[in-house]
Amino acid sequence: MNEKGPEPDLKTQLVFDYYKQQREEFMNLSRERTSLSLQFLVILGALSLVFNQSTSDLLKLGVAAVLVVLGSLGLVINISIERELHMHVVRARAARISLGFLEEFVAAPPTEPSTRYGIRQDKLYSPS
Numbered sequence: 001m002n003e004k005g006p007e008p009d010l011k012t013q014l015v016f017d018y019y020k021q022q023r024e025e026f027m028n029l030s031r032e033r034t035s036l037s038l039q040f041l042v043i044l045g046a047l048s049l050v051f052n053q054s055t056s057d058l059l060k061l062g063v064a065a066v067l068v069v070l071g072s073l074g075l076v077i078n079i080s081i082e083r084e085l086h087m088h089v090v091r092a093r094a095a096r097i098s099l100g101f102l103e104e105f106v107a108a109p110p111t112e113p114s115t116r117y118g119i120r121q122d123k124l125y126s127p128s
Contacts, residue, residue: 012099019095026088033081040074 044067051063 015095015098019092019099022088022092022095026085026092029081029085029088033078033085036077036081037074040070044070044074 047063047067047070051060051067054060054063
């Protein structure tokens with residue numbers, strides 16, 4: 001049985017879908033990392049306020065230990081998310097390289113706005 005690979009258009013569509021999926025995963029992880037970092041900052045800020053306001057040395061020691069543990073946990077999670085982000089970027093770049101038309105689009109020089117029509121000048125926005 002002689003099986004051929006997928007036809008060129010289908011292969012291009014599959015690779016392009018894979019590229020889009022990797023880019024979406026990258027964006028989702030970026031948002032997740034930002035949200036998680038903000039949550040950790042809020043929690044650690046509240047705990048540091050408790051630390052500063054407490055008068056008991058035992059409570060300060062406990063809060064300091066929790067601060068260290070949560071800070072370390074946040075660092076480890078942030079590093080692992082950063083690794084995942086890098087992996088998705090590498091995969092997306094590899095997919096983009098295999099798609100010739102995207103590489104041509106990326107390598108194209110920036111174009112200037114068309115001077116044929118000019119830029120619209122509204123009275124509302126123009127200084128008079």
